[in-house]
Amino acid sequence: MSKPSQIILSRRERQIMDIIYKRGQATAAEVMEQLPDPPGYSAVRALLRVLEEKGHLRHAQEGQRYVYMPIVARDKAKHSALKRVLQIFFDDSTEEAVAALLNISQERLTDGDLARLERLIRQARKEGR
Numbered sequence: 001m002s003k004p005s006q007i008i009l010s011r012r013e014r015q016i017m018d019i020i021y022k023r024g025q026a027t028a029a030e031v032m033e034q035l036p037d038p039p040g041y042s043a044v045r046a047l048l049r050v051l052e053e054k055g056h057l058r059h060a061q062e063g064q065r066y067v068y069m070p071i072v073a074r075d076k077a078k079h080s081a082l083k084r085v086l087q088i089f090f091d092d093s094t095e096e097a098v099a100a101l102l103n104i105s106q107e108r109l110t111d112g113d114l115a116r117l118e119r120l121i122r123q124a125r126k127e128g129r
Helices: 011-023 027-032 039-051 074-090 094-108 111-126
Strands: 056-060 065-070
Touching: 011 027, 011 039, 011 065, 011 094, 027 039, 039 065, 056 074, 065 111
Parallel strands: none
Antiparallel strands: 056 065
16 A cells, blocks of 8 residues: 655645545545535546656556545544644644644634643543644
């Protein structure tokens, strides 16, 4: 299984990956149906080919059509992308990243969100992380 060569995706590439992750697999036509303000069919095919070249997708041929599937599970891809962001922008400091996220999310955090964060911190302390 190859590792995605490029983490940063364009807006369209992210939209396509979201569609394929939600569906599990999709053809170019199925992706096009789900895209907001979709480009032409050949542009969707080109974007799928780019995502394949970047190592995010693979395809299988079913009759005359290609069916695209993610190479890396969504949770693993999220973890890898977040780890890279942590390295690039926060000098590997989880504390700085969390502080930045809390600052950005300040008005949107509910009491339930804060309680969950507190539980996660307690669990990390308990596990010695």
